[in-house]
Amino acid sequence: MEFKERTAAVQVQEYLEFLIHFKKVKELPSQREISEKLQVSRNAVKHALDGLKNEGQVLVKERTGIISNNKIDINMLGMESMTTEFKNKTVSIKHLATTIETMPKRLDHFFNSKGSVIKIERVRFVKDIALTYEITYFSQKNFSKMAKIDFTNKSLYEVLEKEYHVRPSYGKESISCFLADKKISSLLKVKQGTPLYQVNSFNYQDDDLPIESTIQYLVGNKFKYHFNANNIYDYQEE
Structure with a gap:
């Protein structure tokens, strides 16, 4: 070599x-x-x-x-909420909407169901600067209370723990690049075509039961992702 x-x-x-x-x-x-x-x-x-x-x-x-220009550092292998990942930064969350919708086809396998889902849309701010637009899906059958909660400045995971005594223990995540469209550029106050991270996550309980799936759009130049592994040769995707 x-x-x-x-x-x-x-x-x-x-x-x-x-x-x-x-x-x-x-x-x-x-x-x-x-x-x-x-x-x-x-x-x-x-x-x-x-x-x-x-x-x-x-x-x-x-x-x-x-x-x-320090970026917000996120652990790819962690199971912390986004609020926790922001650490000591002044975070505020604007709850845009909660709707009940037909199960998207791409989530049929994850939820193992064709029922309805609760769709929660939020924008997360740090010091009044919009950094993420988030869309979270829950099974309406298993988490019906989530449809009635105003998530303004509330952590989804904390509400899950309080209302259902559950917390994600593991998950799968994919990261890709997305160019801001008209809707997202308006929500995040960036120009159309601005590079964003698109993060798709699927989170489970210990017993392999699905909890939630989230799509996040993060302003690309404000974040970085990392992971730590003691032995990369033991790393497995499944």
Whole structure:
């Protein structure tokens, strides 16, 4: 196997990502300071910054300098609620609508039923900035109380635990890219065509009984996903 040395631009990018994500530095060194510290050219620094700007990790402003744009870090393998994933950030939730609908075909297998579903739509804000649009489905037969609750500033999982004494213990999740359409761009206050994460999740109880399925649309440059595994060779999808 052939290994290649890291380019100067890659070294700069890794250094800045270390400052942003591990040292939690808000105001980053100037381009000149970075160049001198790493002994690389200013062009290499500029190239690395252009890449980080395109990813939404840094902002470069006149008179202010280079500012880190910390993303909300979400554990792909975790079973925490989105509210918990936002950690200590000031989160507010706007409940848009709850409706009773015919079971979508794509959820027939998950719910093992052709009955009706409760569809709950919400938008989640951090410091009054809309970050996620969420659509959650519950079986009406098993979770009828959920249709009567106003979920403004309420956690779905906390209500589930209180009303039904259940909590998701495992789930399946897929992540893809979605370009904001007219409806979602209006809800999230972004331009049409803005890249979003589309996250489809299916969550179960210990006894393999389905609890809920959710589609989330997350503003792409505000989030990052990660997972930790002690032994990647033992990892299995099923």
